[in-house]
Amino acid sequence: MLLIRCPYCEEERPELEFRNAGEAHVVRSTNIAGESDDDFEKFFFIRSNPKGVIYERWRHIHGCARFFNAVRDTVTDKFVMTYKAGEPKPAKLPGASK
Amino acid sequence: MNAAFRIPGAGRLSQAKTASFSFDGRSYIGIEGDTLASALLANGVHLVGRSFKYHRPRGFLSAGAEEPNALVQIVRDDARKTPNVRATVQELYDGLTANSQNRWPSLAFDVSAVNDLASPMFSAGFYYKTFMWPKSAWKSLYEPQIRSAAGLGVSPDRPDPDHYAARYAHCEVLVLGGGAAGIAAALAAAETGVRVIFADEQAEFGGSLRFESGAKIDGENGYAWAQAAIAKLKAMDNVRVLSRTTAFGYYAQNFVGLVERVSDHLKAPGRELARERLWQVRASRVVLATGAIERHMVFANNDRPGIMLASAARTYLNHYGVAVGRNVGVYTANDSAYAAAIDLKKAGVNIAAIVDLRDNPTGPMIDEARGLGIEINFGRAVIRAGGKLRVSSMTVQPKNGGGERTIPVDTILMSAGWTPSVHLFSQSRGKVAFNEETRRFVPGTYAQDCVSVGACNGTDGLDAAIDEAYAAGVKAAKEAGGKDSSVKTGKGAKPKVDASESWSRGMLGAAPGAGPGTTVKAFIDFQNDVTAKDIRQAVHEGMHSIEHVKRFTTNGMATDQGKTSNMHGLAIAAETLGKPIPQVGLTTFRPPYTPVTFGSIVGHARGALFDPTRRTATHGWAAAQGAVFEDVGQWKRAWYFSKAGEDMHAAVNRECVTVRKTAGLFDASTLGKIEVVGPDAAKFMELLYTNPWEKLEPGRCRYGIMLREDGFIYDDGVVGRLAPDRFHVTTTTGGAPRVMHHMEDYLQTEFPHLNVWLTSITEQWAVIAVQGPKSREIIAPLVEGIDMSDEALPHMSVREGKICGVPTRLFRMSFTGERGFEVNVPADYGEAVWEALWAEGQKHGATAYGTETMHVLRAEKGYIIVGQDTDGTVTPNDAGLDWAVGKKKTDFVGIRGMARSDLVAKGRKQLVGLKTKDPKVVLEEGAQIVDDPKQAIPMKMIGHVTSSYWSENCGLSIALALVAGGRDRMGQTLYVPMPNGTIEVEVTGTVFVDEKGGRLNG
């Protein structure tokens, strides 16, 4: 069972308290009704599914109930870091060489 | 009285404490502290099982958890019949009853042993090749036959009467494996003051010190030192010592699963004891001291009962005081088997000969064996074993060929060397590395905060192992202690090794006589009956990856997970491929290390504790009134109220008619309820629902539809606006949690600028629906502060006031098509208010009704149930609910998805009503609909029935259905083909009762 750090509770808690909520930084258009088919397809259907670092949303559903973002390695399952919803993609990951 | 093979004075058990037991119906005497294996061997019993595929007779290979052969069924009573128990692990208790498995009619004469003679048919990949055709025969013919012939014991057929405990635990240092290295690491870590958990799978700690008679530590015999160290550790407050506890799984971030066998070794465990306890431990650091497992020699008929690992024979002698035979042959490729020969010889057992594959090895053990007068043959191989139910001879030949010599023996001890137990290390996702010099895989790259010490790390020699383990224990504890000032430096003394035994090396793969080109049965994997020849054949047939070889031959895939077989199989595959071993690679180890019971995983979560049961405030009242309940998610809902003599059909018909004639009371408390509050509440509702909300006046209600972003219906419910900044939202019973999740998601991440607060109030309000022409008369006498007239409280409105003196949110709304109300009261008052309303209702002849009647009444009005009449691919338009979508709105969740070309295309399935041509025939929900019943099969299905009931009010059967282009088919005849004939139906509108809706105010 993974330990996940909730950036709101500022604690590592067991995976059982959390629920994954899909890829992060997929922004819903403020003019969604006017979006082209292609743009809506990208927004709604297309996900990156990388082997390696993924940016995804989690919810501390059995804790503070907040949604937040996490950086995780899909190969090792390890969480690189977590940060609050609405914060930008981190420019540099901890431990990254570049 | 001692059993025939128990040696007086040998071993550590008190031979006076006897225990009787039975095996296959025969009674034997063992002693306390025995395993079932040592007790049977003390009685001269070697034949204990038949093999999986060939039904070959099998005995004991080992004295521990790696045992592939000696699987038995332990029977305590009718409900407790545990199959596949390793006799080498099962501790003896007085009265133990065990039976052999996988044989019929008896162990000595097994009919299926004919498989052994027919073995060319049963070689590698046999199942894949033979049973592929015809496909249909697999389920009916092949599988049942194979299952009955190749069973591994019999599953118990009654509920498990035992109970299982579970614990979570945290510690700084978790030490796994209680041999010399583990003990040294635990001592070192414990002395720093950090929390230590120390587990070993055996009943007593000591590991290989159980058989290593030559080990001496701190001036004591090795085993005695181990017991003293354990006593010391047990006395420390910061240490938890767990015996009979197997670490079966090593998961992410040092999370380790262990099973403690609490009472399987007891004669009559009381109810107060769990059978097993699951430990889920999170450790800062893990020290792996899991030891090594001896390998067998791969030669013809190496599976005959009486042929076992040399270390096992030593364990039986030095720990249990049992001689495994009277005339023992030894076949080895390393020194460790010499120690077994020496110990047995000194105990008075004849050693017929040692056959050593090596050319001219030297060393103290060889000298000692020679000094004892044991015949030693270097550079020779045992090319086959004689005997069937018990080994009777070994045939020896120079390893490069030459004259054969057959030596009579009743036992053969073998040792091909030792394989480090890297299972848990590998499970932790560490990468093993191949050591070319010692030809073994040892821990290489670590993926977690753990360290391997001693034999599992490839560290040879007791001295080196204890040095390494002690240092690792101190280091792990210091690292885990971090800056905590309570962590002291290691102040205890490192154990000092005074004497030890040492060996290393050995061989991998087939021994001479079982090499390429031979067809003898030289077993690699005893449990799955895989021979050296099978591995070679798999490679020849194109399996070039070790993972493919494994699956094709099933090598290492039995319940022992290849603990003795993996390295031999790998070496033969590598040899056949002409590649070095590391290029072929080891297969991945996965949990569990040894089999784990379902009971220990399930723990207390069974029966009533499997899932919470949610009951409404009126549950007790309904039960007393004869309600039959149905499960809706975790809820128990009253399904119908059966009066004396009524079946379900009669009860539902009466309830349906009574509601439309007078009135009915229905508990609607399970509906999800969410309060949406804040200055931006209306804006938020505009975005989450298709409907317009800004202009809805406080005190009014509206039926709302929630979509997903894809444009399909996700949920629905009536929403009341209590105040400009306050909405009381209802959801479907099953949808409450996900609707809340969906709302929170948008509020927190897409619309965080909105000042809104969401609160689940499902459990706070009990909801009593009062529906029917007399509903107002029933409620009015109990209500204070609310004008109940149609002008003041029209259909689809809500008021706050009091009922029976308690606060209420009174909704005028209807899910029946009749004048109706939903009385919300604080849940604690739910039952009292219900009883008061019931008393009023009785004056008017009202009925209580359940969910079945609710379903019929709403279907008569064409009201949908999300999840029944919709399935996640239905748009508001498909469901005939276009009127509920705000046409002027520029944004809501689903607005863009709903406009996708496929979702606005012609010919989509639309919700319609169906009437059967024979009004008495009630359609089956889920039945498929076609427009031409004479077309060829497979017919084109144009839709399906979503809801179908007998309507007593209409006097006919009614149904709702999703039908392609349904609204253009009004009046058409369609067909529902069923197994006993095709049913004709007419397409109609969805409203079957009071199409104009006058009864809402009636």
Ligand SMILES: [Zn+2]
């Ligand atoms: Zn949190």
